Each structure stands twice: as structure tokens, then as C-alpha cells.
Amino acid sequence: MRSHRIAVIPGDGIGTEVCAAARAVLDAIGRKHAIAFTYDEFDWSCARYLAEGSMMPDDGLDLVRHHDAIFLGAVGAPAVPDHVSLWGLLIPIRRGFQQFVNLRPIRVFDGVPGPLRTSGAVDLVVVRENVEGEYSEVGGRLYRGTAADMAVQEAVFTRAGVTRIVDYALELAERRGGRLTSATKSNGIIHTMPFWDEIVAERSATHPGVITRAEHIDALCAKLVLGPEGFDVIVASNLFGDILSDLAAAVAGSIGLAPAANIDPTRTYPSMFEPVHGSAPDIVGRGIANPVGAIWTASMMLDHLGHPEAAADVLTAITQVFATTSLRTPDLGGTATTADLTHAIIEAL
Missing domain, CATH: 3.40.718.10 (Isopropylmalate Dehydrogenase)
Structure with a gap:
């Protein structure tokens, strides 16, 4: 069994909700492919900024430098200017770890017409x-x-x-x-x-x-x-x-579907994986955030960590759920919850 240590930064808003969904899928695919994940969670967020005056501690990069990868949920809050949250967390990580590639795949899934x-x-x-x-x-x-x-x-x-x-x-x-x-x-x-x-x-x-x-x-x-x-x-x-x-x-139909990876191709530093939908404060706590962007992001992380078959299985499960069921979160015109869609993808695995 191969093991990986992942730094998880749930961040703000729906970030905590989609991170939980992605972790559930990672654990499920890990059981199937003999991959073990250890998660270290960090509270770096706008909430931390409002409480302590900084998005992350001064030694933040050192705290995650030796993890295999970083998984980020979302960052942003109405009470904190966007340039503060961006330059206080995402950009220091991207530049400090030379993640010079931002990779964003886009696909129109069968059953989800754009x-x-x-x-x-x-x-x-x-x-x-x-x-x-x-x-x-x-x-x-x-x-x-x-x-x-x-x-x-x-x-x-x-x-x-x-x-x-x-x-x-x-x-x-x-x-x-x-x-x-x-x-x-x-x-x-x-x-x-x-x-x-x-x-x-x-x-x-x-x-x-x-x-x-x-x-x-x-x-x-x-x-x-x-x-x-x-x-x-x-x-x-x-x-x-x-x-x-x-x-x-x-x-493709919704920004809630979109994954992203911030990659250091040299692998000198950990790469960071994040869905691109943002913190969506208008739907926080309602359980309706689309988890697919985060789950597809987890698939990208699996591929980067050297598990292409596991990564492909996750993407196949997403594709299967959209092609064979009517489960859609509200951003896609449906009534399914975050948990509904996450559970269906895990079942498809």
C-alpha cells in the first residue's frame, strides 16, 4: 500500500463542504487501489484573517513544504477584500513553491448539456x-x-x-x-x-x-x-x-464542475489542487454546493501523485453518474444535495 500525506486547507464558505466530499472520494478510491491518505488540516482562511490579522502564519510555507500535495477548498469572504485573501494565501503558495503551471481541464459531460x-x-x-x-x-x-x-x-x-x-x-x-x-x-x-x-x-x-x-x-x-x-x-x-x-x-455548464491544479512540474515542491468555484457565501451551509469540481480536482491530484488508474476511475465515476442518473445540484438545474452527488460517485466507484 502506498501512502500520501496531504495538507488540507478547507478555507472559507463552501470550501469546507467540498473538501469533505473530495476526501470521502479519495478514501473510497484509496480502498480500491491500496492507497492510504493522511490529512493534516490547516485553518488558513478569511476567518483566520479577521481573527488574527493574517491568512496564514509567517511560517506557513514551511508547515506544508514536505507534504505530498496541498488540497484547497476555497478562499474568500465578503468582509475581506479579495486582494487581501489572494495575496495573503494563494499567491504566496503558488510563488513560494514555484507552481508555475495552472492546469484547468474543461469537459462537457454526457447528460449535462452546456x-x-x-x-x-x-x-x-x-x-x-x-x-x-x-x-x-x-x-x-x-x-x-x-x-x-x-x-x-x-x-x-x-x-x-x-x-x-x-x-x-x-x-x-x-x-x-x-x-x-x-x-x-x-x-x-x-x-x-x-x-x-x-x-x-x-x-x-x-x-x-x-x-x-x-x-x-x-x-x-x-x-x-x-x-x-x-x-x-x-x-x-x-x-x-x-x-x-x-x-x-x-x-461546460457550471463553474461548479471546474477543477484546477497549481503544479510544480519539477516536483521540487508540493503542488496545490483546488476547484475554481470560489467560496460561494450565498449558499454556505445549505448542503447544495456542487462537489464535482473538488472531486475532479482530487482526480487530478491522484494522477500527479502517480496513480493514473485511480484518477481515471474517479473521472469515469463522475461521467457515469451524469450519464445514467438525474442527480444534479441546483447550479445544474437540479435539486440534489452535495451529499447525494458525492454518495452516487462513491457508489459508482
């Missing part, structure tokens, strides 16, 4: 650069509180950073359908995006088996709505990838 009329199966992956780009700390405010108040925010793109994310996306495309779309805006952003395009072209030349094309972000958003079945792997900067992945999740 809001769009499509002519084929939708199965794509957004590969988002996760530690630099537009989300930098370079910039500042000047003349604050006066009529001349101004703000400057600078994007940071490095050759090393762009190269490694493009290489990751190209290698992923080679294992999938052999098609890569690069999100750009080089017609309007004069320095960083032409730089991005140059590196994409250079690295694509080393992968002749992958068909690569560039799309301006505004047109790409439109095409992703009009024909999502035409995409395979999309590589994008931090900001563009953030927007595209949520848009693609909506195309």
Missing part, C-alpha cells in the same frame, strides 16, 4: 502561466487621495517563465490532440505580447507534430463560445488564462 449549442464533444485544457505576467507586484500609487491620484501596474514576462509554460503546453498537446492555441494581444500590447508570440513561435518549431496557432484574446473568447469543440490545449498568460478558464467552465 448552455451552448455545439456540434461536437468539448474536451479542452487551459494551461495558464501562474507566477508572473500581469499579476506582478511591480507598480504603485502616487498622489493618493488627491485629484491627481494615479496607479501604475506593470506586467512582468521573462524568457524563462514564458518558455517553460509554453514547453509544458506543447508537451501536453503532443499527448492529446496535437493542437495548441496561444492567447495573445500583440496588436494592442506592444512589448509583452510580441515577446510572448516570439517565444511561442521559437518553441513550437521544436515540436513539429503540434499544430500551433495564435489568437487575439478578444477573438479567442468569442470563438470559445461559438465553437468550443474546436479547441484542444490553450496556453495563456496569467491574466488571459484566468479569464479563459472561467469562461470555458461556463461553456
